Amino acid sequence: MENENKNTRRKFLDKGLKIGLATLVGGLGLSQLTSKANAKSKNHSGETMELMTADGKLIQVDTSEVVEVTHSNNHEHKYNVREGMPNRKFVMVVDLAKCKNALKCQSACNKHHYITGDNAWMKVYKMQEAEDTAPYWLPMMCQHCDKPACVTVCPVDATFKRKDGLVLIDNERCIGCRFCMAACPYSTRVFNWGEPGQEITLNMDMTNHTPSPEHAGMPSIKGTVDKCDFCPHAIDNNELPHCVTACPNGVFYFGDKYEDTVTNGEETVRLSKLLEDKSGYRLMEGLGTSPSVYYLPPVDRLVDFEDGLEDFKEFESVEPIEPLEKSE
């Protein structure tokens, strides 16, 4: 008897829930429909605007069809910092043919990440593989590998790989064992050997900033590892990473692999086509790290390699800061 009673009650609850859910969904759908209908009838203005489709064609669209997508400011609540932005896969393409070691990428990176040490996260290497091969400039940053050696060896999950392709560091968890630095074949990781001293050298007030993996160096923490973070804080604001925007020669293309589009701020191109046309490659592919940074070989160069020698500093990558200069 009792059993049956329970069963009927369960059935009742079950049904009630289902009905409730159905009404909710139906109601939502109805309101959506009406609002759409309203919108259409309201401003069918007849004005058109020019837009570019995903494959680069220009089309005319009625202005009423264009809805501005508002980007939320508090993205941290929209996705898990450790999982990354949903349905995105960030990549970078570096066109070595355009690089003439202007080093604007480096200084912009240093500035926006408040770097105080002696080793920049973004460096331009003077490269020459062999005596009888051509020299070239190689901008290097974290390669955000899909099979990151650094993440594999981290004992505490302080450095992690996100679904959107970024390899980031939780500086509040890092124990400072430096195993990730030993593991990285690209030598892109930098250690805070002492107090970063951003307050003193950069005259910054860091007290209000809680460290986030999404903005490395803000602030840096003594005894932990730092590196290029692909600037998710900029991506969040719909901006390109600082090195991309700073480069006067359009060397860096940044974009989304799923969208198959990358841009250097001036031109937007198909990633697959760019890599195919210009024989894109990745560094040390043989190691199996599968980086997210692609390089285009230094062919048909617009600039002489020698032009870059002027700015080349073998022993310096972070320009000395004049103390107590209030620039912020």
Next chain:
Amino acid sequence: MNDHKIIIRDLKPKKFGKRDTIWTISLIVIIVAGVIAYIDQLIKGQEVTNMRDYALWGIYISNFVFFVATSFVGSVTVAILRLTNNNWRTPIVRIAEIISLAAIIMAGITIMIDMARPDRLLNLFIHARLQSPITWDVVIIPSYIVISLLLLYFPLLPDFAILKKHFKKKKPKLSKLYGKLALNWTGSKAQKALQEKSIKIIAIMIIPVGILLQTIDAWLFSTTYRIGWDSSSLAPYFISGAFVAGVGALVTLIYIIRKAKKLEEYITDFHFDKLGKFLALACMIYLYFNINEYVMPLFTAKEGEVDHLNELFTGSYSIGFWLVTIIGLILPIIILLFKKGRKPKVMFYVGLAVVIGSWWKRFIIVTPTLLHPFLPIQGVPESWRHYFPSLHEWLITFATLAMAFLIITVCVRYLPVIPIQRTIDELEASKTNTKNTSS
């Protein structure tokens, strides 16, 4: 019965003489200096070291590897000699166990000194990730400490009971302590059987755990892409190196302890001869793996590999490399092949060369590789291309070595360094044997 009294008199822990006291005090002074340096490192950060982004590991890590290697002596001498029924081991096993324990404790401490954020030590447990070799170390080092401790402790039980009785009148406090440590040992048949079984289990366990310990230590390096570390034979290379470091340390310390405690009657030329052969075997196996690591890569002559080897053979690390290889490995083999080379005094110097060689060898395994990354070193101060430990690093490193010596010294002071009960038993056994054969 009289024989027993003599044995107890000879082997019981004795008060420190003047020389021993000076030795202990100097160890403490070195340790205090190191602790001060370490506190300074904690405050200022590791910028007080000469490690930088390229030489990101330095003497702390090589010293750690050395300690881990030396701790292998417990597995090799005690367990292997025991399982192979080599009875000459009796007077040396306890010293080996003491070295093993001291070395593995110091290995644990040294690796924490290298951590830049020791305040976050618990993260290793809270956020532990199983695929990181450091997590394997977190598991294996404490395990080895426990096993080493038990391997030292179980055979000590009857000796503690003897010492309790011996010191009852003269030093009641010490006697009480020994009594507690003896865990009511009476020497009954049941107790003996239990003890025998426990020791057997531990002695068997310490072999795989010891081998794993060395292997994981090697994997810390071989799980990276770095030239010179990325080798499939690195683990056996480390195991054989540990064999050398451990037995080398044993030979050296046995000589010193024998002299300090006047144990010439118990640790005889015969034992040194055996140990000498053992050390020669260790060195030859290690030489074999050295050839694997340093000669074979010359044949494929990969770009980075050759640069790395040239740096060792003729470059800035060549002096260290050849000193370590010739004086620390090849010369000992040659000397130990002769019977005269296996006399105690010669063995002491050979052992010393082997130990110091083993210690510096770790430095040569760690540093040159880090200073030869795949991409050129650019954009950093010139000094970052070289590495030599700073004053802080030296002070701290010597303090860890002094601490290891202090642990050994304290053990030697309060424990019978030669098993008393076993020596008595063996004497009895040989007596009955001779009786049987004469009658």
